[in-house]
Amino acid sequence: MQWTVVVAALLVATVSADTDVAHKQQSINRLLYKVTSHIPSTFSHLKEAAETWNPREHIDHCSDGGTAVNHLMDELEHHRLLEQHHWFSLFNERQREEALILVDVLLHCTDFEAFESNAAYFREHMNEGEFVYALYVAVTHSDLTHDVVLPPLYEVTPHLFTNSEVIDKAYAAKMTNTPGNFKMEFTGTKKNAEQRVAYFGEDIGLNSHHVHWHMDFPFWWHGDKIDRKGELFFWAHHQLTARYDAERLSNYLPPVDSLYWAHPIRDGFAPHTSYKYGGEFPFRPDNKEFEDVDGVAHIRDMKEIESRIRDAIAHGYIINADGSHTDIDNDHGIDVLGDIIESSTYSTNVAYYGALHNQAHRILGAQSDPHHKFNMPPGVMEHFETATRDPAFFRLHKYMDNILKEHKDKLPPYTREELLYSNVEITDVDVTELSTFFEEFEFDLSNALDSTENVEEVSVKTHVSRLNHKPFSFNIHAKAEHDDKVTVRVYIAPQYDEHHFPLDVDDFRWGAILLDTFWTEVHEGNNIIKRKSSESSVTIPDRVSFSQLIHDADAAVAAGTELEHHADRSCGHPHRLLLPKGTEEGMHFWFYVIITSGEDAAHDDLTVNDHGSTHGYCGVHGGKYPDKRPMGFPFDRRIPDLRVLFLPNLSMQVVEITHRS
Numbered sequence: 125m126q127w128t129v130v131v132a133a134l135l136v137a138t139v140s141a142d143t144d145v146a147h148k149q150q151s152i153n154r155l156l157y158k159v160t161s162h163i164p165s166t167f168s169h170l171k172e173a174a175e176t177w178n179p180r181e182h183i184d185h186c187s188d189g190g191t192a193v194n195h196l197m198d199e200l201e202h203h204r205l206l207e208q209h210h211w212f213s214l215f216n217e218r219q220r221e222e223a224l225i226l227v228d229v230l231l232h233c234t235d236f237e238a239f240e241s242n243a244a245y246f247r248e249h250m251n252e253g254e255f256v257y258a259l260y261v262a263v264t265h266s267d268l269t270h271d272v273v274l275p276p277l278y279e280v281t282p283h284l285f286t287n288s289e290v291i292d293k294a295y296a297a298k299m300t301n302t303p304g305n306f307k308m309e310f311t312g313t314k315k316n317a318e319q320r321v322a323y324f325g326e327d328i329g330l331n332s333h334h335v336h337w338h339m340d341f342p343f344w345w346h347g348d349k350i351d352r353k354g355e356l357f358f359w360a361h362h363q364l365t366a367r368y369d370a371e372r373l374s375n376y377l378p379p380v381d382s383l384y385w386a387h388p389i390r391d392g393f394a395p396h397t398s399y400k401y402g403g404e405f406p407f408r409p410d411n412k413e414f415e416d417v418d419g420v421a422h423i424r425d426m427k428e429i430e431s432r433i434r435d436a437i438a439h440g441y442i443i444n445a446d447g448s449h450t451d452i453d454n455d456h457g458i459d460v461l462g463d464i465i466e467s468s469t470y471s472t473n474v475a476y477y478g479a480l481h482n483q484a485h486r487i488l489g490a491q492s493d494p495h496h497k498f499n500m501p502p503g504v505m506e507h508f509e510t511a512t513r514d515p516a517f518f519r520l521h522k523y524m525d526n527i528l529k530e531h532k533d534k535l536p537p538y539t540r541e542e543l544l545y546s547n548v549e550i551t552d553v554d555v556t557e558l559s560t561f562f563e564e565f566e567f568d569l570s571n572a573l574d575s576t577e578n579v580e581e582v583s584v585k586t587h588v589s590r591l592n593h594k595p596f597s598f599n600i601h602a603k604a605e606h607d608d609k610v611t612v613r614v615y616i617a618p619q620y621d622e623h624h625f626p627l628d629v630d631d632f633r634w635g636a637i638l639l640d641t642f643w644t645e646v647h648e649g650n651n652i653i654k655r656k657s658s659e660s661s662v663t664i665p666d667r668v669s670f671s672q673l674i675h676d677a678d679a680a681v682a683a684g685t686e687l688e689h690h691a692d693r694s695c696g697h698p699h700r701l702l703l704p705k706g707t708e709e710g711m712h713f714w715f716y717v718i719i720t721s722g723e724d725a726a727h728d729d730l731t732v733n734d735h736g737s738t739h740g741y742c743g744v745h746g747g748k749y750p751d752k753r754p755m756g757f758p759f760d761r762r763i764p765d766l767r768v769l770f771l772p773n774l775s776m777q778v779v780e781i782t783h784r785s
């Protein structure tokens with residue numbers, strides 16, 4: 125009997141290898157289309173799977189022998205799964221557990237037919253939020269769905285990306301059968317100084333990057349080892365914090381202050397956002413004192429965990445669960461600490477160091493109803509989609525960033541020898557005009573609304589202001605002694621503080637923003653290294669709209685043609701936000717270029733292959749982080765004396781970012 129199973133599996137594998145990308149794209153589009161309604165009968169294949177496919181009967185298509193499928197079916201048949209039409213939060217342990225069983229089911233499918241059929245079945249039988257999360261994570265990590273482009277989350281679950289006012293108008297438009305395109309405003313009024321930077325925290329591209337970052341690098345991940353995951357947790361959030369501070373300075377606000385457990389949370393937040401099911405997101409007034417959250421954590425425990433972590437930093441080692449020690453006073457220490465602070469499954473002692481980041485998100489999210497007296501749903505801090513809207517998000521991350529800075533500041537400053545690459549002398553860097561502006565961006569809301577087969581669709585859209593910049597480029601003029609591969613890193617950092625005093629190098633270096641890292645070749649003599657903003661390895665272009673993805677896949681399937689290729693990585697800082705806003709009179713930034721040896725590359729082919737060009741904050745999917753040096757090099761360590769940066773291979777100059785209204 126073993127043989128028949130193997131032969132059947134082989135046959136299926138051969139057939140599925142031919143299943144083309146267009147078909148897969150169409151199937152994923154359809155699985156995510158109006159997830160709170162039933163699968164329409166026009167999607168006959170998926171509809172049939174949802175109704176007739178019995179997952180237990182197809183466990184020969186599971187590489188785990190059906191363990192995950194049987195587990196999920198047991199939960200379903202015993203009515204233990206979360207109901208449909210209910211909010212979902214990844215931080216809720218039970219809800220996460222359910223979503224992760226589905227992730228397990230999908231990641232163990234040996235062919236796409238089983239993948240889409242199981243997905244269709246569980247879409248109809250599980251909570252929709254759990255389903256969407258599981259499908260996004262599975263498509264991100266499965267080998268079966270490599271070239272599939274995930275639709276923008278803001279068009280799949282618009283409730284988590286726009287505000288209640290817009291959603292209400294969309295419902296009214298549908299009720300009256302009148303198409304509409306509604307302006308989405310940022311939360312707050314001019315009386316709230318924090319509102320000046322709402323365009324950043326509420327940017328739907330930034331929200332999407334954040335949620336996708338956490339899907340690429342889930343804290344619960346137990347699959348193949350992800351390279352430098354803890355360090356990336358530090359780095360992605362450190363850059364988010366540095367960028368937020370640069371936006372604040374662009375708007376005459378001081379850098380964001382850290383959160384303190386013993387102090388009130390200074391800024392409140394009114395989300396103006398509703399769940400599709402579960403009512404309004406809770407509101408938090410200004411100056412709320414921290415309260416213990418029933419069933420989650422006590423504030424005194426958070427203080428305790430903080431002091432254990434800072435103790436480890438002061439000692440220079442972590443105490444692992446088995447009592448052994450891991451030294452952290454080295455380049456690898458930040459990776460260990462990132463895992464511990466988040467905490468991820470890579471933390472070597474969760475019982476002792478806890479889960480500072482994850483618990484803090486939950487505590488902040490529940491401050492409006494910490495004792496569950498009012499049956500409030502989770503707060504914006506309890507979803508990666510919505511967390512950056514709340515000014516408390518950046519306070520929390522500044523708090524953790526400061527803890528990790530204590531560690532970095534303990535390490536010896538880089539010496540001239542460590543920074544010098546004597547083969548190259550940068551003689552000049554010319555940068556074209558750096559300017560930013562606001563533009564209107566439109567996206568589709570139709571997935572926010574329920575539909576049935578006999579009701580006509582009405583076009584409902586929203587438009588929102590978003591920051592963008594003029595394309596720019598820079599030319600690096602470099603003299604080389606001999607041919608070599610080189611690593612180029614480009615940073616900007618604000619030159620002045622909020623009082624217009626020049627910042628010391630040791631202050632601004634921690635706020636340095638990575639604009640680009642890339643690898644190229646230099647030849648003996650004079651070189652001009654040309655680079656365009658659009659090539660930046662920290663950003664991704666605008667996402668392809670859901671309607672475009674649907675149109676392209678349907679057309680390709682109907683015509684039997686190949687699908688036009690789009691960037692398929694969803695993790696990456698939005699390209700539009702590459703530059704901070706700057707000011708109308710022109711804001712001064714240090715512009716740094718440092719060239720070091722090509723030996724810093726973790727892949728041999730980086731001079732000819734940019735590995736998807738979104739590795740700056742998101743690494744290379746399934747591979748090593750491309751830059752062997754610590755993330756943030758050379759600004760990750762103290763710089764007690766600026767003169768150490770006076771190197772032939774390093775160039776610093778002042779540039780101006782001008783905002784045009």
Ligand SMILES: [Cu+2]
Nearest residue numbers: 334338361508
């Ligand atoms: Cu995050």
